[in-house]
Amino acid sequence: MSAIVSISNLSKTYADGHQALKNISLDIEYGEIIALLGPNGAGKTTLISTICGIVNASSGTVTVDGYDIVEDYRVTRSLIGLVPQELTLGSFDTVTETLCFSRGLFGKKPAPALIEQLLKDLSLWNKKDNELMSLSGGMKRRVLIGKALVHEPRVLFLDEPTAGVDVELRKDMWALVRRLRESGVTIVLTTHYIEEAEEIADRVGVINNGELLLVDDKQALMQKLGKKQMVVELKDAISEIPHVLSEWVLELSTDGQQLTYTYDPRNLHTGIASLLRAISDAGLLLKDIQTTQSSLEDIFVDLVKKKI
Amino acid sequence: MNIYAIRVIYKYEMLRFRNTLMQSFASPVISTALYFVVFGSAIGSRIETINGVSYGTFIVPGLMMLTLLTQSISNASFGIFFPKFTGTIYEVMSAPISFFEILIGYVGAAATKSMIIGLVILGTAGFFVPLNIAHPVWMMGFLILTCISFSLFGFIIGLWATNFEKLQLIPMLVITPLVFLGGSFYTIDMLPPAWQTVTLFNPVVYLISGFRWSFFEVSDVSVALSLFMVLVFLILCLVVVWWMFKTGYRLKR
Ligand SMILES: Nc1ncnc2c1ncn2[C@@H]1O[C@H](COP(=O)(O)OP(=O)(O)OP(=O)(O)O)[C@@H](O)[C@H]1O
Numbered sequence: 001m002s003a004i005v006s007i008s009n010l011s012k013t014y015a016d017g018h019q020a021l022k023n024i025s026l027d028i029e030y031g032e033i034i035a036l037l038g039p040n041g042a043g044k045t046t047l048i049s050t051i052c053g054i055v056n057a058s059s060g061t062v063t064v065d066g067y068d069i070v071e072d073y074r075v076t077r078s079l080i081g082l083v084p085q086e087l088t089l090g091s092f093d094t095v096t097e098t099l100c101f102s103r104g105l106f107g108k109k110p111a112p113a114l115i116e117q118l119l120k121d122l123s124l125w126n127k128k129d130n131e132l133m134s135l136s137g138g139m140k141r142r143v144l145i146g147k148a149l150v151h152e153p154r155v156l157f158l159d160e161p162t163a164g165v166d167v168e169l170r171k172d173m174w175a176l177v178r179r180l181r182e183s184g185v186t187i188v189l190t191t192h193y194i195e196e197a198e199e200i201a202d203r204v205g206v207i208n209n210g211e212l213l214l215v216d217d218k219q220a221l222m223q224k225l226g227k228k229q230m231v232v233e234l235k236d237a238i239s240e241i242p243h244v245l246s247e248w249v250l251e252l253s254t255d256g257q258q259l260t261y262t263y264d265p266r267n268l269h270t271g272i273a274s275l276l277r278a279i280s281d282a283g284l285l286l287k288d289i290q291t292t293q294s295s296l297e298d299i300f301v302d303l304v305k306k307k308i
Numbered sequence: 309m310n311i312y313a314i315r316v317i318y319k320y321e322m323l324r325f326r327n328t329l330m331q332s333f334a335s336p337v338i339s340t341a342l343y344f345v346v347f348g349s350a351i352g353s354r355i356e357t358i359n360g361v362s363y364g365t366f367i368v369p370g371l372m373m374l375t376l377l378t379q380s381i382s383n384a385s386f387g388i389f390f391p392k393f394t395g396t397i398y399e400v401m402s403a404p405i406s407f408f409e410i411l412i413g414y415v416g417a418a419a420t421k422s423m424i425i426g427l428v429i430l431g432t433a434g435f436f437v438p439l440n441i442a443h444p445v446w447m448m449g450f451l452i453l454t455c456i457s458f459s460l461f462g463f464i465i466g467l468w469a470t471n472f473e474k475l476q477l478i479p480m481l482v483i484t485p486l487v488f489l490g491g492s493f494y495t496i497d498m499l500p501p502a503w504q505t506v507t508l509f510n511p512v513v514y515l516i517s518g519f520r521w522s523f524f525e526v527s528d529v530s531v532a533l534s535l536f537m538v539l540v541f542l543i544l545c546l547v548v549v550w551w552m553f554k555t556g557y558r559l560k561r
């Protein structure tokens with residue numbers, strides 16, 4: 001069994017009748033960083049909240065390390081750390097107090113040395129005795145991360161960790177995430193930003209409207225991202241691609257006026273020049289040429305649109 | 309059993325108490341003192357003894373109950389309402405902790421607080437009137453049972469309330485009248501017969517009567533009945549809380 005979190009046929013309908021999750025199945029593998037990408041209201045938070053025990057699923061099952069989240073909630077919840085989307089923190093407790101509270105809540109005995117190390121890692125050591133309400137937003141975000149990590153979870157859920165976070169802190173955060181991954185922690189994060197998913201994740205899942213549209217290796221997505229397309233518009237429509245052009249992988253549009261050539265711009269020989277020469281040799285007249293790069297954004301928009 | 313979790317919740321709640329120490333102690337102590345000045349000295353001096361107990365002394369158990377009930381309810385309801393309101397409850401809900409353990413933490417702390425306040429009031433009363441507790445063990449028993457039952461009741465209100473207004477509603481509209489009409493300042497037999505019957509439907513009457521018996525060995529209803537009623541109320545609250553937790557009422561979506 002290679003999945004640390006295994007979600008199968010998970011659905012959630014809220015009390016008001018809104019279906020926020022539609023039959024989601026997903027295996028999250030040990031030690032990976034997976035990014036869940038999706039627009040506002042896609043269901044990302046609902047999915048995470050269900051796994052963590054904050055929202056009751058309407059149907060379907062989730063196991064964490066082989067344990068069911070309902071039957072064996074004590075086991076699964078101690079394996080999980082959650083950084084919520086909202087900055088929900090008490091006001092009057094100090095940074096150290098709130099970390100001790102979190103650790104206790106998860107049934108672990110006090111560990112001052114561990115907390116000291118964690119606060120240093122999060123650059124919060126000099127704030128350890130400050131009251132939470134006196135912290136800036138970015139610091140609060142780090143306190144929340146600390147609270148999620150203080151019981152030494154095996155899976156960390158980060159719900160939009162970079163909302164309201166400056167470039168510097170974001171860099172630190174990704175460094176921390178990578179360090180955690182090296183120590184064997186599996187990381188699930190949600191984001192609206194494709195670049196963010198690209199930058200940090202091993203795999204990317206796209207959620208929209210409660211549906212998981214796709215889960216793929218970032219590499220595979222990058223491959224698609226790496227592709228460019230050249231569209232050649234012809235003056236006169238043709239019924240089929242001339243035989244002399246079979247050397248290139250071409251697609252003919254239904255109206256017969258567009259030839260689309262997909263190529264990898266990173267190749268030394270893209271074949272564009274020779275293709276163009278061959279087209280004119282074949283006696284076809286060019287009307288226009290354009291090239292497009294299919295970005296992850298395109299793929300995403302495409303997927304989202306298709307489902308609406 | 310997640311002992312560490314119960315411990316941190318309990319500690320956290322008690323700490324919250326410490327932060328509002330002045331308010332928590334000062335207000336009950338001051339209001340008790342006022343009651344004694346007004347009822348004990350000014351009015352009480354014109355009232356004859358009740359069953360051989362001077363009026364000032366007679367109202368001590370009722371005053372304690374008044375404070376115990378309101379404090380238990382407000383402490384416990386606020387304790388669970390506030391994290392619900394700010395959203396910090398997410399952490400408790402995602403922790404490996406059973407509802408029963410959550411309950412012990414929150415209700416235990418609220419009950420402890422009101423017990424301490426109850427004893428502080430008893431001490432304050434001792435300054436104003438002579439006090440002699442006939443059955444200290446029974447007194448403590450009633451004290452503890454009352455604190456736990458009404459903290460449970462407060463917890464239910466805290467879970468049920470969706471805004472601050474609702475949080476205040478029940479204590480204001482239900483509890484305060486019940487306590488005032490529950491024989492805090494008089495014995496039931498002072499009332500006209502019709503009202504005596506009505507009063508018997510007030511659960512607080514049984515509490516105060518039993519509690520007063522443990523002080524002076526005089527009571528409106530039998531002690532056994534008092535104890536029985538307290539236990540019924542406790543069990544009723546437990547059943548409601550159990551149902552709330554089982555269904556995730558107002559906690560889980
Ligand atoms: N308690 C609730 N009751 C009813 N509907 C809800 C509740 N919480 C969320 N929803 C609805 O469920 C859908 C998914 O919400 P969710 O918070 O999971 O989205 P999200 O992907 O996290 O969005 P965002 O990127 O804005 O955080 C939304 O349409 C939302 O309105």
Ligand SMILES: [Mg+2]
Binds near residue numbers: 045046
């Ligand atoms: Mg969200």
